Amino acid sequence: MSKIIYTKTDEAPALATVSFLPIVKAFTHTAGIEVDTSDISVAARVLAEFPEFLSEEQRVPDNLAELGRLTQDPNTNIIKLPNISASVQQLKAAIKELQGKGYAIPDFPDDPKTDEEKSIRLRYGKSLGSSVNPVLREGNSDRRAPKAVKNYARKHPHSMGEWKQWSQTHVSHMHSGDFYDGEQSITLDKARTVRMERLADDGTVNVFKTGIALLDKEVIDLMFMSKKSLLDFYEREMEDCREAGILFSLHVKATMMKVSHPIVFGHAVRIYYKDAFQKHGALFDELGVNVNNGMASLYEKIAELPASLREEIERDLHACQVHRPRLAMVDSSKGITNFHSPSDIIVDASMPAMIRNGGKMWGADGKLYDCKAVMPESTFARIYQEMINFCKWHGNFDPTTMGTVPNVGLMAQKAEEYGSHDKTFEASDNGIARIVDEETNEILLEQRVEKGDIWRMCQVKDEPIQDWVKLAVRRARESNTPVIFWLDPYRPHENELIKKVKMYLKDHDTTGLHIETMSQVRAMRYTLERVARGLDTISATGNILRDYLTDLFPILELGTSAKMLSVVPLMKGGGLFETGAGGSAPKHVQQLVEENHLRWDSLGEFLALTVSLEHLAQNDNNPKAQVLADTLDRATEKLLLNDKSPSRKTGELDNRGSHFYLAMYWAQELAAQEQDGELKAQFTALAQNLESNEAAIIKELNDAQGKPMDLKGYYLADEALAEQAMRPSTLFNNAIASL
Ligand SMILES: NC(=O)C1=CN([C@@H]2O[C@H](COP(=O)(O)OP(=O)(O)OC[C@H]3O[C@@H](n4cnc5c(N)ncnc54)[C@H](OP(=O)(O)O)[C@@H]3O)[C@@H](O)[C@H]2O)C=CC1
Ligand SMILES: O=C(O)CCC(=O)C(=O)O
Numbered sequence: 001m002s003k004i005i006y007t008k009t010d011e012a013p014a015l016a017t018v019s020f021l022p023i024v025k026a027f028t029h030t031a032g033i034e035v036d037t038s039d040i041s042v043a044a045r046v047l048a049e050f051p052e053f054l055s056e057e058q059r060v061p062d063n064l065a066e067l068g069r070l071t072q073d074p075n076t077n078i079i080k081l082p083n084i085s086a087s088v089q090q091l092k093a094a095i096k097e098l099q100g101k102g103y104a105i106p107d108f109p110d111d112p113k114t115d116e117e118k119s120i121r122l123r124y125g126k127s128l129g130s131s132v133n134p135v136l137r138e139g140n141s142d143r144r145a146p147k148a149v150k151n152y153a154r155k156h157p158h159s160m161g162e163w164k165q166w167s168q169t170h171v172s173h174m175h176s177g178d179f180y181d182g183e184q185s186i187t188l189d190k191a192r193t194v195r196m197e198r199l200a201d202d203g204t205v206n207v208f209k210t211g212i213a214l215l216d217k218e219v220i221d222l223m224f225m226s227k228k229s230l231l232d233f234y235e236r237e238m239e240d241c242r243e244a245g246i247l248f249s250l251h252v253k254a255t256m257m258k259v260s261h262p263i264v265f266g267h268a269v270r271i272y273y274k275d276a277f278q279k280h281g282a283l284f285d286e287l288g289v290n291v292n293n294g295m296a297s298l299y300e301k302i303a304e305l306p307a308s309l310r311e312e313i314e315r316d317l318h319a320c321q322v323h324r325p326r327l328a329m330v331d332s333s334k335g336i337t338n339f340h341s342p343s344d345i346i347v348d349a350s351m352p353a354m355i356r357n358g359g360k361m362w363g364a365d366g367k368l369y370d371c372k373a374v375m376p377e378s379t380f381a382r383i384y385q386e387m388i389n390f391c392k393w394h395g396n397f398d399p400t401t402m403g404t405v406p407n408v409g410l411m412a413q414k415a416e417e418y419g420s421h422d423k424t425f426e427a428s429d430n431g432i433a434r435i436v437d438e439e440t441n442e443i444l445l446e447q448r449v450e451k452g453d454i455w456r457m458c459q460v461k462d463e464p465i466q467d468w469v470k471l472a473v474r475r476a477r478e479s480n481t482p483v484i485f486w487l488d489p490y491r492p493h494e495n496e497l498i499k500k501v502k503m504y505l506k507d508h509d510t511t512g513l514h515i516e517t518m519s520q521v522r523a524m525r526y527t528l529e530r531v532a533r534g535l536d537t538i539s540a541t542g543n544i545l546r547d548y549l550t551d552l553f554p555i556l557e558l559g560t561s562a563k564m565l566s567v568v569p570l571m572k573g574g575g576l577f578e579t580g581a582g583g584s585a586p587k588h589v590q591q592l593v594e595e596n597h598l599r600w601d602s603l604g605e606f607l608a609l610t611v612s613l614e615h616l617a618q619n620d621n622n623p624k625a626q627v628l629a630d631t632l633d634r635a636t637e638k639l640l641l642n643d644k645s646p647s648r649k650t651g652e653l654d655n656r657g658s659h660f661y662l663a664m665y666w667a668q669e670l671a672a673q674e675q676d677g678e679l680k681a682q683f684t685a686l687a688q689n690l691e692s693n694e695a696a697i698i699k700e701l702n703d704a705q706g707k708p709m710d711l712k713g714y715y716l717a718d719e720a721l722a723e724q725a726m727r728p729s730t731l732f733n734n735a736i737a738s739l
């Protein structure tokens with residue numbers, strides 16, 4: 001029997017799954033396909049980590065580890081929905097909810113002191129930030145807008161804010177002292193085992209990590225960010241922003257850079273509220289406030305204080321705002337600023353939203369203003385400034401005519417920042433940070449760091465680079481589109497990659513293909529010149545730009561990255577089919593809970609299922625799976641053409657309603673096809689049933705909306721209630737069950 005593993009994740013995609021999965025199971029069963037689920041939600045991952053605290057019945061398996069193993073099996077076929085890459089605040093909320101439900105897991109130690117606390121903190125750390133994707137992404141990334149989706153966007157353009165040439169909006173990044181500035185990189189001449197250590201000025205050596213096994217031809221980097229430069233940068237930019245009278249906004253990726261970016265975030269908050277931190281710093285330390293996790297941490301801790309002291313602190317915090325710039329808001333109606341939590345300002349989604357809005361963000365008064373977008377690290381920030389320059393000169397893009405920018409991204413085997421998680425350190429003292437060969441004691445790379453600097457090692461193995469080049473050539477050939485490798489010769493790491501790309505391109509027939517390498521800024525300008533003329537250009541990038549560009553272009557082209565096809569051809573031959581390029585849309589859950597309307601668009605799931613079925617048809621020689629794939633593809637196109645995607649407005653068609661239409665169109669297409677008589681017979685009855693009950697089913701689905709829907713849980717919702725919420729039409733449920 002052929003098998004697909006469908007992941008259960010969090011928030012909106014998890015809710016959508018409750019409605020969509022029964023449809024998937026019923027349809028695919030007819031082709032002898034078994035659909036297994038694997039729960040990799042943050043709640044399940046936390047529970048899997050602490051079996052000794054749980055009763056026998058409460059224990060859950062380590063599904064993520066199992067899926068990680070399966071990525072090495074050529075028969076694997078996984079459909080992966082987006083999951084929460086948790087911030088500390090989110091993780092603590094999940095722990096609290098689980099404890100409240102009777103799971104006696106330990107508290108999250110904010111400030112671990114004993115060995116036991118340190119071990120618990122370490123174990124919880126495994127569920128923080130990007131901890132799922134690096135395990136499953138054992139292949140490089142192929143993300144694009146399928147033709148039908150792009151055509152739909154051209155005919156039904158989303159709204160775009162207007163860009164004015166006189167807009168004050170701009171990006172500010174460091175010009176020295178950041179990771180870009182002092183990066184060093186080498187390609188290994190042989191396999192080596194290395195350690196990371198710091199030689200202090202008094203001659204003592206502190207070892208931070210040993211036994212890092214590196215392969216021959218692997219590229220490794222050592223880089224640091226100077227705390228002093230960062231703080232000076234923040235001071236300067238805050239003052240500049242105040243003078244300009246625009247909003248200050250911070251954009252980080254504290255999930256993928258899960259050690260460095262919370263620190264970078266925390267420094268911004270402490271500089272902004274410098275006077276209050278000077279006055280109350282000792283008390284904050286005593287309370288265990290850690291604004292690396294956002295101002296939410298501070299407000300949570302001071303809530304425990306007597307009212308008079310709390311009010312004094314709040315007054316002092318407000319007083320700081322008088323001589324600081326106004327902050328961009330995440331939710332102005334609730335007073336939630338950019339500094340509330342690093343998980344609210346995830347750069348891949350937050351910057352494109354601002355650019356789509358004509359360079360504006362929300363102020364505390366609920367009005368839109370120009371802003372200074374602060375992204376301290378310059379390595380990748382410059383692409384956004386280049387796009388802003390282009391928008392100011394050219395005006396906003398026109399979704400009805402603009403070209404498309406698919407991406408081929410290097411990410412396999414924990415490439416680049418994915419592998420830096422356990423190799424990033426905040427220096428506790430001055431000294432020389434270095435990477436040393438354990439066998440020969442050769443110093444491979446070294447940098448001088450000062451107390452408070454962040455230093456890290458990144459790595460990319462050679463085989464993933466070869467695979468990435470191969471994938472880029474394949475996509476260029478298959479789509480007859482130019483491919484640009486976004487690589488900057490002035491950045492040592494990328495300079496190493498340029499050499500490899502040049503070398504590995506020779507392994508392929510590139511006759512007639514347009515392949516170039518350009519620095520990121522030039523690549524952006526070149527791509528945008530083409531985009532504006534309606535021309536398509538593939539971007540072949542490293543891991544971070546993969547992430548940034550696959551939200552940026554889809555959000556401008558299609559209105560959301562949820563409509564992307566996102567494939568990870570696993571290097572061992574299996575397939576990982578991701579849904580969309582965006583995240584888990586917490587705002588959508590809020591709307592469901594308040595109004596029982598889920599505006600999550602499952603188009604990404606439909607696209608992923610199609611390619612998963614195609615893969616399976618070829619791999620398992622299962623012609624019925626190919627028929628299911630072809631008909632699903634046509635059904636998805638019909639869904640778009642007939643405008644049956646979810647509406648944002650309560651009372652109108654939502655996620656559930658769009659699943660109904662997908663099922664009806666899919667059944668109709670299966671009934672209409674001639675390749676497989678058995679499938680035709682099976683689906684003719686279902687198609688008729690759904691057609692004749694269409695109005696009644698839609699009424700049942702839409703009538704359910706408008707009232708609050710308490711799911712008795714956020715990270716671990718009550719299954720029966722979620723089922724009640726997401727499958728409210730008896731007629732539809734019975735029709736699916738009848739297959
Ligand atoms: N692959 C993965 O596992 C990924 C996981 N994440 C995780 O997701 C969480 C939230 O991240 P965040 O940066 O806020 O970004 P999200 O992509 O979740 O949300 C940003 C906005 O994009 C729109 N959106 C996203 N997906 C859909 C969809 N399927 N249908 C309709 N609209 C959609 C929504 O806009 P609107 O509100 O206007 O409707 C949403 O508010 C984080 O925990 C993050 O780590 C993020 C990216 C990828
Ligand atoms: O891994 C993560 O935390 C998020 C990944 C992401 O945003 C993406 O792959 O686009």
Ligand SMILES: [Mg+2]
Binds near residue numbers: 348547548581582
């Ligand atoms: Mg992303």
